[in-house]
Amino acid sequence: MAEELLFGTPITEIIKNRISVRTYLEHSLTSEIKDKLSRFFSSLSGPFGVPIRFELIESDLALKGSSAKLGTYGVIKGASTYVVAVVEKADKDLEEFGYLLEKMIIYATSLGLGTCWLGGTFKKSEFAKAIKQKNNEILPCITPIGYPSSRKSIIESAMRFAAGSKSRKGWEELFFSCDFSKNLSESEAGNYVAPLEIASAGTFSI
């Protein structure tokens, strides 16, 4: 597989090494980084062509850990900026959304930024208001975005433990040939070895 290079690092390495970040330094993103992200949002296009809007939403209240606005039930600490996206309701809307938010997350990782998919632990109505969600749009997930703190909050450590984030599943637990009684060997997988390994990078044990 030809490896796309982002900032001198193979994309496969970026994906394998990325972990969810829930504790951030209380620093705002630089304007250079915000410009890069905005330009990236405008360049994004997905496989199914479903219209999608991305916005960087900033909140001083979020920075102070208040749950009054842009709340995450205390799961995210220190972040004052979030990437919020809404996709128009359509066939393959969630597939388009997942593809593009992950693409954005990989780009952010290549810039040294931390992110964390949030599909549950965020106050959806507050983020919907911030992005002015329309009736024909859905807002499935968001991510905080910022500079990772080297220290993890207690909630973050508990979430990582509960989600089994440390123990990613191995190849033999994930890929099978014909039925679940026979493992897929790497020689059988052929050209699909690298894409399957990358797909498994985010697969964790619960």
Ligand SMILES: Cc1cc2nc3c(=O)[nH]c(=O)nc-3n(C[C@H](O)[C@H](O)[C@H](O)COP(=O)(O)O)c2cc1C
């Ligand atoms: C679709 C999706 C939704 C998620 N929702 C949440 C969430 O609501 N809260 C949270 O703390 N983590 C959430 N996560 C992050 C997972 O908990 C995380 O990916 C998992 O623990 C594996 O850890 P890692 O990303 O560090 O490898 C979500 C991940 C995905 C893919």
